[in-house]
Amino acid sequence: MNRTEQKQQAFQFIDSHRDEMVSLWQEVVNMEGGPHEKPGIDLVAGRFRQVLDEVGAAIRTVEFAQAGNMLIAELPGPIATPGVLFLGHMDTAIAAGAIARQPFTIRDGKAYGPGVLDMKGGIVAFLYAIKALRAAGYNARPIKVVLAGDEEVLHARSSAPDVFMTEAKGHAAAFNTETGFVDNGIVVGRKGVARFMLEIHGVAAHAGNDPENGRSAILEMAYKIIDVQNLTDKEKGISFNVGVMQGGKTSTAVPDYAKIDIDVRYKDPDDLEWILGKLQQVADKTHVDGTTGKATFMEGIKPMKTTDAVLQLFELVRKTSVENGFGEPYAKVVGGASDSAYSIIAGVPTVCSMGVKGGRNHSPEEFAVVDSLFERAKLLAACVLNLGGAV
Ligand SMILES: [Zn+2]
DSSP states (O other), X not given: OOHHHHHHHHHHHHHHTHHHHHHHHHHHHTSOOOTTOHHHHHHHHHHHHHHHHHTTOEEEEEOOSSSEEEEEEEEOOSTTSOOEEEEEXXXXXXXTTHHHHSOSEEETTEEESTTIIIIIHHHHHHHHHHHHHHHTTOOSSOEEEEEEEOGGGTTTTSOHHHHHHHHHXXXXXXXXXXXXXXXXXXXXXXXXXXXXXXXXXXXXXXXXTOGGGOBOHHHHHHHHHHHHHTTOBTTTTBEEEEEEEEEOSOTTEEOOEEEEEEEEEESOGXXXXXXXXXXXXXXXXXXXXXXXXXXXXXXXXXXXXXXXXXXXXXXXXXXXXXXXXXXXXXXXXXXXXXXXXXXXXXXXXEXXXXXXXXXXXXXXXXXXXXXXXXXXXXXXXXXXXXXXXXX
């Protein structure tokens, strides 16, 4: 069978499995697996594992004690031909209890439910792209799936970034089926995110009897908050946001402790050192004598760098989309991070947001366009075929 026939057969497979695709989508959306909800996330992984089992993949689980497990599946191809990667995450940003209020529902061609867009729909799309390719006898390249269980919490309690980098090495291309866009934007670059904690220790004292013996951690923090916000460097594309502040126990005492949580967005993976250095300088510079400060890196996801190889892969996606009547995608750079950062660091051209199209992710109004589930499955299958490889 030549490539055109394989594509026709793959598309037919997707068309004839629409109900099955929607029912898997419904099933996994209705499994709760929000931030740090390991049991639920591992259940979702178990369901995806069954599907990958059905196509005969060799499956491994990378287990984490305090984070959702990772799922890795491999389908062999010709030896020495670089493979195709599908990447994503199985957790959602929506905390437990949301399913009761908003189970998977379809209204007017749109599907609703936690994670329907970000990114359970995208995983279903690539699973059926793989199934369709297998049904069409595709064997030109090996296929590997790498799914994380804790992307929405920035892999705070796992080594998922290392696993992504190790597993990605040597592949020809990677498709991350993150949250797709209704305007047909395909993500070729993302800012990184890093979370820091800055703590101040002062000296407690009675506010009425001996305030002069106190050293206010909150007053010190007031200066530091302004110092941190002022680190924002628009030219370098680095922004600092103090998003949480805590401190003190009662208004009748000089507070001896305060802390802030800082979100930093940045474009170049190499800037992380600079950022930590700047925050350490702010921590070390004292405005209220007798207080001490400390900045700590908590967790983060590195930036997805727009390399030439990324743009070449985007071009393949663009052409494939146009030639199959799925519209003309454009290359999009966004502020939110994803694990595409790590396959790119591993040297693999990667395009992101290849999943179902929709909007309002991370909110109760999250939705995805139902037809985009089938369109994206077809686009992914056609892109894999257009990557060529052994015949
Ligand atoms: Zn996501």
